[in-house]
Amino acid sequence: MADTHREQSRVPRSRNVGRPRQSEQALLDAAAAVFVTSGVDAPVREIAAKAGVGVGTIYRHFPTRPELVVAVYRHQVEACAEAGPRLLAESASPEAALRAWVALFVDFLVTKHGLAGALQGDNAGSDALHTYFVGRLVPVCGSLLEAAREPGAAATEIDAYNVLKGIGNLCISASSDAQYDAAALVQLLISGVLARGDR
Amino acid sequence: MADTHREQSRVPRSRNVGRPRQSEQALLDAAAAVFVTSGVDAPVREIAAKAGVGVGTIYRHFPTRPELVVAVYRHQVEACAEAGPRLLAESASPEAALRAWVALFVDFLVTKHGLAGALQGDNAGSDALHTYFVGRLVPVCGSLLEAAREPGAAATEIDAYNVLKGIGNLCISASSDAQYDAAALVQLLISGVLARGDR
DNA sequence: AATAGTACGGAACGTCGCTCCGTAATTCAC
DNA sequence: GTGAATTACGGAGCGACGTTCCGTACTATT
Known part of the structure; x- marks a missing residue:
């Protein structure tokens, strides 16, 4: 292996000289x-x-890949989070608000190839992407859910974390499979979540 | 690169000599x-x-990794497929049969770490795992679904492929996330699928 | 015994996320 | 202005992955 290792300036090659690359x-x-x-x-x-x-x-x-992804999509996630309360105020019913918000979220995930797949944190709490999505969106999803449910909903009802993660999972591979309709499945899931125990 | 490439028998090392390794x-x-x-x-x-x-x-x-996975789980998938008609015959109602079968399927996926995740064929029809699961289980899921639905279900209803794939997706990361309850979400999805259009 | 056929192990390849370090650009002290 | 300290940079390198490839060593056949 008598090679040229550590030699990146054989020629003083100009690099992107001078410009301090103003940040990220x-x-x-x-x-x-x-x-x-x-x-x-x-x-x-x-x-x-x-x-x-x-x-x-x-x-x-961006010390890890997920952090870069978070940074790229932060604005859109933020917008999605802010849409929650607004929809709740503007919609005809809490259920309509929830469904509209969910549709928004699904559309966001589906149009970003691979985002939904990157969303499940593989291990521990160390995945910045998963953590950020959950931290920002679970509360929003939670209020919409609470508003849309029957007043005295049982404590056994599934929580916002599960609903949100379920939606995320349903959106995996939505792009790249023409006959898979994530949006429809998600709305059906919401139907199930909202259905009373009598079903 | 004047190296020692192609030299695996410096020493005649015994190998697993003689035994022709009777098949797979x-x-x-x-x-x-x-x-x-x-x-x-x-x-x-x-x-x-x-x-x-x-x-x-x-x-x-096993020319590709998915084919090995298919081979390993073939028996269990087969058993799951065969359980479909049996449950339909034995259960109190078609809906009960569907729900029992789905629970069976979910349990299968959840207990095999990573199986659900490996299930989505990344591209084209070239993924043996996805192809096998779909080919074997979609018909089974389809009959259960048909039996459980209202007789005159609209043509707009979601098809068995979507339901099955949705279930598979919901089971992703079910292991490795203690607060995620894939089985519950799947049953809620089924509730939504079975709900009449009035919801 | 000589040959053909086949199954074998594991080195090598290309790609990935991520680390590391020599160097260049900039800032600061005088 | 000059030299040292600081910071930002590019990309080679690392370890791990799935997969390919091929020299070798068994086994059958003649």
């Missing part, structure tokens, strides 16, 4: 663009190439 | 054992080590 925004834009074309699972190297930086730079700003 | 059964047993301890996503090398063979041997018998 350029990175986020590049990542967002790559996610659109290649899905959320796109290799980090591809994002780095698109942004014209090395992978090291990406990992300096 | 030993492989399947080893794989099943590893799947239990390390999940369905266990590295092929680990299975090979457990079986005392090289990875090449595994790939000779």
